[in-house]
Amino acid sequence: MSAEDRLQELGLTLPEVPSPVATYVSFKRVGDIVYLSGQGPKRADGTYPTGKVGTDVTIEEAYGHARQTGLGLLAAMKKAAGSLDKVEVVKLLGMVNGAPDFADQPKVINGCSDLFVAVLGENGRHARSAVGMGSLPNNMTVEIEAIVRVLP
Amino acid sequence: MSAEDRLQELGLTLPEVPSPVATYVSFKRVGDIVYLSGQGPKRADGTYPTGKVGTDVTIEEAYGHARQTGLGLLAAMKKAAGSLDKVEVVKLLGMVNGAPDFADQPKVINGCSDLFVAVLGENGRHARSAVGMGSLPNNMTVEIEAIVRVLP
């Protein structure tokens, strides 16, 4: 089953890849490696869920935000590789806007990791760190950056 | 126009690349990829601007600190690649020492991104994340690490 079929089966639609808003770009390819800029859980209306995970936002809510972020990353991966079936996820840096004593960053970032494996199968499995930031742009709850390989 | 000409036109001078002060190095090259150690906005006298962006330090001030940090990274890139005209910036991790509710990390890190494009042209355009840290070495305001490619 293709990655696009799995997306459809999961009832998911990829968002638009955000246009570069400054002197940086959504992704940069070097050989078969693509570096994806950090993304957050952008809603269809362009806003983001905000607040500190652990106080303002629950782990379950933030898991959903990480999953939403993953959809945006999949969209960028597809644009970079031409097809999701040619994408292998290599590495994630999963960043959670947590309260100072928040300790469940991995449970949050699983929202993205689980999505990648659901859509890409074994090619979605990756190395990662899931950590807590002091603050994030727009006060959003989650930001994730990724490194992927384009398969031949 | 060469990158060195652009630097001169901008009235900028590259600082010295800091010597390794411990068991790590300023940059490490693997094939045509160079990983640059994180740097901060070091002043000529060796000190750093300090404080939390959003409370102690304004966005405009921190933009200048990110630009200053970019100069140090350009110096390391030049040393690694031999010439700035052989450097393509691939990826930045822009880290801001922000107050817990600081939400404008991208506006700060633009100071570095804008400098790279001003000096390197299209080769300066990169993928990036711009995020908020809990704290930074020396209590400095900004730290940025970079991955670059050495052009043939």
Place this chain on the structure above:
Amino acid sequence: MSAEDRLQELGLTLPEVPSPVATYVSFKRVGDIVYLSGQGPKRADGTYPTGKVGTDVTIEEAYGHARQTGLGLLAAMKKAAGSLDKVEVVKLLGMVNGAPDFADQPKVINGCSDLFVAVLGENGRHARSAVGMGSLPNNMTVEIEAIVRVLP
């Protein structure tokens, strides 16, 4: 002297490489580059030292935690490369669970950097950033991720 001999001389034993507990893996290899997932200072009993460095935990204690984390990373490197003598450390991201005004992240992460050079010699020398996080998984004191090269 081989890396294994140096480990023995230092009286160190590598821990088990943790099994993937979710949809991610301990390391991912792409060509001769290996991306290692972030690890913390896991004790033999599976627990972690916790707290904020600078208030709950001293620099000296946290240096030891970074060293302990380095042992876990060496174990993963060995598994990825077959032998520690085929490992060259390229880049570390050293993340310290510091108090908001903590400013000595490099002194903490030296615990890992020093270990890599003690065990791997010149191949242990790397680019790095040593920074302060807002929070970390399990409220642990330190987390470090690494990129290494497998030598031919």
